Amino acid sequence: MNRPYPIVDQPLQPEDVASQTELIAHMRKTPLLLYGILVEITRQFYADANDLPIQVAATWDPDDTLSKLWIDTDYKWEDEHPEFRPAIYIKLKPLTYSTYSGRQTSLISVDLKEGEYRHERLGTGGAEWIHIGRSRGESLILAGSTMDYLDSLGTVIRDDFCFDTFQLDSLQPLSVDKESQERYRSIVSVTFTWQDLWSLKMESPKLKRLVINAGQGLYAGLQ
Amino acid sequence: MGTPIIKLEIFPGYADGFAFRWYMNPLFNDPLPWNSVVELAPAPDEGWVAISPTIVNQFLWASTEPKYINKDQVLYFRVRLTTSKGTYVSDVRKPYGDLPRREFLIAKELMRKEILQARSMSGIIGELWLRSTFGPLCTHCKDPVTGDILDSACKYCYGTGREPGYHGPYSAWMTFSPASRDEQQTQDGAGVREPFSFTIRMVVCPYAKDTDVVVDTCTDKRYYVDQVQNIAEVRRVAIVQDLTVHEAPVTEPIYRLGKIGSV
Numbered sequence: 001m002n003r004p005y006p007i008v009d010q011p012l013q014p015e016d017v018a019s020q021t022e023l024i025a026h027m028r029k030t031p032l033l034l035y036g037i038l039v040e041i042t043r044q045f046y047a048d049a050n051d052l053p054i055q056v057a058a059t060w061d062p063d064d065t066l067s068k069l070w071i072d073t074d075y076k077w078e079d080e081h082p083e084f085r086p087a088i089y090i091k092l093k094p095l096t097y098s099t100y101s102g103r104q105t106s107l108i109s110v111d112l113k114e115g116e117y118r119h120e121r122l123g124t125g126g127a128e129w130i131h132i133g134r135s136r137g138e139s140l141i142l143a144g145s146t147m148d149y150l151d152s153l154g155t156v157i158r159d160d161f162c163f164d165t166f167q168l169d170s171l172q173p174l175s176v177d178k179e180s181q182e183r184y185r186s187i188v189s190v191t192f193t194w195q196d197l198w199s200l201k202m203e204s205p206k207l208k209r210l211v212i213n214a215g216q217g218l219y220a221g222l223q
Numbered sequence: 224m225g226t227p228i229i230k231l232e233i234f235p236g237y238a239d240g241f242a243f244r245w246y247m248n249p250l251f252n253d254p255l256p257w258n259s260v261v262e263l264a265p266a267p268d269e270g271w272v273a274i275s276p277t278i279v280n281q282f283l284w285a286s287t288e289p290k291y292i293n294k295d296q297v298l299y300f301r302v303r304l305t306t307s308k309g310t311y312v313s314d315v316r317k318p319y320g321d322l323p324r325r326e327f328l329i330a331k332e333l334m335r336k337e338i339l340q341a342r343s344m345s346g347i348i349g350e351l352w353l354r355s356t357f358g359p360l361c362t363h364c365k366d367p368v369t370g371d372i373l374d375s376a377c378k379y380c381y382g383t384g385r386e387p388g389y390h391g392p393y394s395a396w397m398t399f400s401p402a403s404r405d406e407q408q409t410q411d412g413a414g415v416r417e418p419f420s421f422t423i424r425m426v427v428c429p430y431a432k433d434t435d436v437v438v439d440t441c442t443d444k445r446y447y448v449d450q451v452q453n454i455a456e457v458r459r460v461a462i463v464q465d466l467t468v469h470e471a472p473v474t475e476p477i478y479r480l481g482k483i484g485s486v
Contacts, residue, residue: 057376070414072414079415082406082415082416083415083474084472085474085475087413087414132414133375134375135373136371137365137366137372138375180472181434181469181471
């Protein structure tokens, strides 16, 4: 007899760990979460020289005394190594919100029995990877490497971090910054969309269900 | 190709003799080392004798001994360069360079007083590293097609694209201005800048240029030269220069310059 193999229902993590773990799928895409995702994937990519094109000499290391590349968010005042070059700064573009349904509000359904109002929100945003190098070649090679990574693994990033879309948008090859020396910057941009869903459990009394059978009076049908 | 030594400058040294600076053709690509000797002769076409030690991969030399000769005698100088591929000599120059003898001595006196001020009052002995604008191209960090420098921390050329990346160090008396210190975000937030700027006053021996590196030997801080202004000249020959410099972040590769074990 062809019976399915009995599957033991066991939790993925011990209960004490699970209670402290919040899955990205369950988190709202706040700016801080988006910064965290984008910085982390960039650091992981540049941490392993085997991932990088052969011409990329700079790798990132969690120990900043060993790191040859600085990867951080924009507007970070507590900069342990000002003007560490080469560097990649990750900058969020403005996030805009709308709805999939086209309605003006985020409400998509109401469960009258449970007293739940369900909402959805469509988020649209973008990010820039600002590569700053001491030479134009260094800036270009880093930007090319990031562009290749984000484009070729865009669908994986989309699925792993619960985006609806994650698309390469543009690459601005070169401009010049004036620091202690002239620096060169190249910017890679992506756009992404995501959907946030949530429900509100209303405190008001739930709507009672009325069942009226033929031949019964209204009051007899109340449960 | 003629002589690769495209220019030989002679100017008053702030020691007791002449100072010599020579420039190479940027296209000259003989393998290192480049050994140079300054030579002297009583006539432009004979009797050349070396007056300097062999100078390896450097292009500035100041004699430290005064030279006593008959005042009517004219001296001639040239530089002889030897590489593994050949020997080359510069054009012959007369001793006062671009100056008549009288102005040369005035310039020398201005330099002496400038050095006296630095030595007895507010100066320190610093080091100047001249960024290479000539020399063999670095083969370790350059893209073979575009020539772009792909590794700005290259341990062979320090991201300059030529070997050696900097010539020096050339020691000199320097007077630093009080510091202007600031810390600010860039306009779009891509990092924090520390535009710590100074000016450094020093005699034109050696002559600095934009992107050269100054080392404060007291603190080992390193500075990039942003701008050079001649603040004293005699008949268009620079005597004293004012450098606008920026303190380099400690993560810059130039902090390896002159350190034991660096290339």
